[in-house]
Amino acid sequence: MSRRRVAIIGAGVCGLTSVKACLEEGLEPVCFERHDDIGGVWYYTDQVRPEQSSSVYNSLITNVSKESSCFSDFPYPRDYPAYISCHQLHRYLNQYAETFGLRKYVRLNTKVAEVRQTDDHVSTGRWIVSSVSTTAEGSPREEMYDAVMVCSGPFSRSFTPKYTGLDQFAGLTMHSREYKSPEPFRGKRVLVIGAGNSAGDVAVDVSHVASKLYLSMRDGTWIYPRLSHGGTPIDMLGSRGLFSYPASINAHRRRQTLAAHVNQANYGLETSKDMYEHVMVNDELRYSLINGKVLLRPGVTKFTRTGALLADGTTLENIDAVVFATGYVEANVSYLDDSILAKDPTKLDLYKLVFPANLPHPSMAVVGFFHVRGSIPPVAEVQARWAARVFSGQTKLPDRQTMLERVRRDREERHRILGDHMRSKLPKIGVIPYRDEIAREIGAMPSFWSLLLKDPQLAFRVYSQPPLPAHYRLVGPHTWPKAAEYTKEAVANTFYSLRHAGKDVTSANKMAAVSSMSVVFVIVVVVMAIVLRVVM
Numbered sequence: 384m385s386r387r388r389v390a391i392i393g394a395g396v397c398g399l400t401s402v403k404a405c406l407e408e409g410l411e412p413v414c415f416e417r418h419d420d421i422g423g424v425w426y427y428t429d430q431v432r433p434e435q436s437s438s439v440y441n442s443l444i445t446n447v448s449k450e451s452s453c454f455s456d457f458p459y460p461r462d463y464p465a466y467i468s469c470h471q472l473h474r475y476l477n478q479y480a481e482t483f484g485l486r487k488y489v490r491l492n493t494k495v496a497e498v499r500q501t502d503d504h505v506s507t508g509r510w511i512v513s514s515v516s517t518t519a520e521g522s523p524r525e526e527m528y529d530a531v532m533v534c535s536g537p538f539s540r541s542f543t544p545k546y547t548g549l550d551q552f553a554g555l556t557m558h559s560r561e562y563k564s565p566e567p568f569r570g571k572r573v574l575v576i577g578a579g580n581s582a583g584d585v586a587v588d589v590s591h592v593a594s595k596l597y598l599s600m601r602d603g604t605w606i607y608p609r610l611s612h613g614g615t616p617i618d619m620l621g622s623r624g625l626f627s628y629p630a631s632i633n634a635h636r637r638r639q640t641l642a643a644h645v646n647q648a649n650y651g652l653e654t655s656k657d658m659y660e661h662v663m664v665n666d667e668l669r670y671s672l673i674n675g676k677v678l679l680r681p682g683v684t685k686f687t688r689t690g691a692l693l694a695d696g697t698t699l700e701n702i703d704a705v706v707f708a709t710g711y712v713e714a715n716v717s718y719l720d721d722s723i724l725a726k727d728p729t730k731l732d733l734y735k736l737v738f739p740a741n742l743p744h745p746s747m748a749v750v751g752f753f754h755v756r757g758s759i760p761p762v763a764e765v766q767a768r769w770a771a772r773v774f775s776g777q778t779k780l781p782d783r784q785t786m787l788e789r790v791r792r793d794r795e796e797r798h799r800i801l802g803d804h805m806r807s808k809l810p811k812i813g814v815i816p817y818r819d820e821i822a823r824e825i826g827a828m829p830s831f832w833s834l835l836l837k838d839p840q841l842a843f844r845v846y847s848q849p850p851l852p853a854h855y856r857l858v859g860p861h862t863w864p865k866a867a868e869y870t871k872e873a874v875a876n877t878f879y880s881l882r883h884a885g886k887d888v889t890s891a892n893k894m895a896a897v898s899s900m901s902v903v904f905v906i907v908v909v910v911m912a913i914v915l916r917v918v919m
């Protein structure tokens with residue numbers, strides 16, 4: 384029997400892990416990528432590429448540490464620092480693609496123009512995918528696929544608010560999507576608008592070269608650090624055990640962590656926003672604020688030819704440049720008709736954020752259309768694994784009514800918790816509960832009691848230490864033989880690059896071996912000396 388063909392749209396984090404998941408399930412993936420390399424947002428170029436929906440800047444450092452943000456069977460190299468740069472992440476994605484032979488399934492410079500149902504879709508669930516070359520003229524190529532994975536990115540384009548007078552402003556304007564380095568702002572008076580991660584990063588980056596840097600927020604923000612006490616990455620302090628505490632205890636702990644990093648009242652950052660939904664991950668901004676390199680200002684109400692009017696009635700004069708770090712329009716599905724997948728992200732009826740619940744067959748999956756209090760790659764990976772198992776028939780979905788009911792409940796729950804505080808249109812999920820739930824769907828969720836019988840030390844680590852992606856390769860389909868060993872060493876790996884700086888891995892290992900041998904030698908000598916003394 385011929386293998387079921389799966390069209391995967393996009394070769395970013397989500398597309399690549401989807402190719403791998405399809406191969407694991409014996410499916411035949413074809414991955415379409417409109418740009419000339421894999422990596423999506425992590426493929427850095429000095430200029431924004433045509434049609435690129437979102438992009439990273441040269442100084443970007445990821446906001447979750449490496450052991451919590453890798454794929455489940457492919458850790459970052461040990462000598463990478465705990466928080467990696469966008470360039471290291473792109474290298475990692477390339478290594479992932481090489482190691483698992485994914486590249487040959489990717490058609491670069493090929494844009495999907497349309498995905499539509501076949502005439503017999505109601506009985507077969509098949510799709511027609513129409514694609515065009517982005518480098519050569521030619522008519523679209525149409526092919527039939529058994530299933531489709533939508534991996535075209537959580538952002539469709541940048542968003543700039545409409546301001547009175549902006550068209551009169553004479554200085555330089557750009558969106559953070561186009562921001563690559565601080566150089567164009569050297570010696571200038573710059574205004575950065577926004578309260579998200581981009582705003583914080585760009586403001587700090589530009590403040591090093593600008594003559595004046597204003598950061599305008601319309602309603603403050605919560606600032607969350609990367610590091611906790613002793614410089615431990617904060618995400619390495621979580622655990623499954625911790626997350627089973629009542630929500631009120633977790634909320635109290637979070638408030639304490641936030642307050643310990645920045646006292647909002649002192650820093651002028653007070654906000655009415657939800658402390659889970661609206662977070663800026665930034666370690667440097669508080670220093671830039673307290674040493675006056677970044678000057679915090681309220682929201683902009685109007686632009687003039689040379690400056691801006693602010694919500695408190697004050698003005699900013701002689702502004703040379705404005706950076707709008709005002710986010711993105713979400714969910715990139717322009718190639719799909721609204722009846723299949725709504726372009727308005729609030730109307731995406733996705734069962735557990737993956738399967739469009741209104742289709743007659745489970746032959747389409749969406750990967751990566753969410754925000755997460757954590758890192759995206761390992762969450763996207765469990766989604767892709769689940770989708771591939773459903774396409775291969777290994778896992779079944781409930782009936783359509785049950786799926787639609789779940790979609791409705793999820794939406795109501797989100798409204799109940801957040802009300803007016805919803806920042807993004809795509810849902811923001813908790814990394815542990817969501818990943819565990821999807822892992823249960825694919826049979827990859829380790830049970831504490833079964834682990835305890837087999838390997839008590841491992842059971843203890845899985846439930847008391849950070850919830851590593853590798854935990855989902857300990858049991859179930861497509862396990863990783865090194866998952867248990869890796870689980871035991873991952874916490875130490877966090878600091879590996881610091882403790883072994885300048886030493887190559889082999890010599891570092893030898894040194895560790897030598898030093899532990901010396902300890903054993905000393906203990907043996909001391910014990911022998913005591914025994915001899917007692918005997919003689």
Ligand SMILES: Cc1cc2nc3c(=O)[nH]c(=O)nc-3n(C[C@H](O)[C@H](O)[C@H](O)COP(=O)(O)OP(=O)(O)OC[C@H]3O[C@@H](n4cnc5c(N)ncnc54)[C@H](O)[C@@H]3O)c2cc1C
Nearest residue numbers: 393395396397417423424445446494495535536751758759
């Ligand atoms: C500035 C910035 C910083 C970020 N930092 C972090 C971070 O630290 N940690 C984190 O977890 N997340 C971060 N993110 C979120 C990031 O978007 C996700 O981590 C993740 O990379 C998204 O992967 P993706 O594959 O869904 O989308 P993308 O990376 O956007 O990839 C989608 C791919 O689909 C292709 N594509 C789209 N439409 C078509 C089409 N019609 N035909 C063919 N190809 C198509 C695109 O060219 C692209 O290559 C950041 C995002 C931004 C913008």
Ligand SMILES: NC(=O)c1ccc[n+]([C@@H]2O[C@H](COP(=O)([O-])OP(=O)(O)OC[C@H]3O[C@@H](n4cnc5c(N)ncnc54)[C@H](OP(=O)(O)O)[C@@H]3O)[C@@H](O)[C@H]2O)c1
Nearest residue numbers: 444445446544577578579580581582601602708709710711
């Ligand atoms: N280092 C990193 O890891 C890093 C760096 C950059 C980005 N990212 C990720 O990339 C994604 C996009 O981040 P982002 O910061 O670009 O976008 P974002 O998180 O959506 O933030 C957009 C900001 O724009 C503000 N805004 C929107 N409309 C506005 C208006 N009309 N007037 C004034 N302000 C307005 C919002 O303010 P309000 O809050 O008041 O609504 C919000 O603070 C996120 O997933 C983020 O985590 C990560």
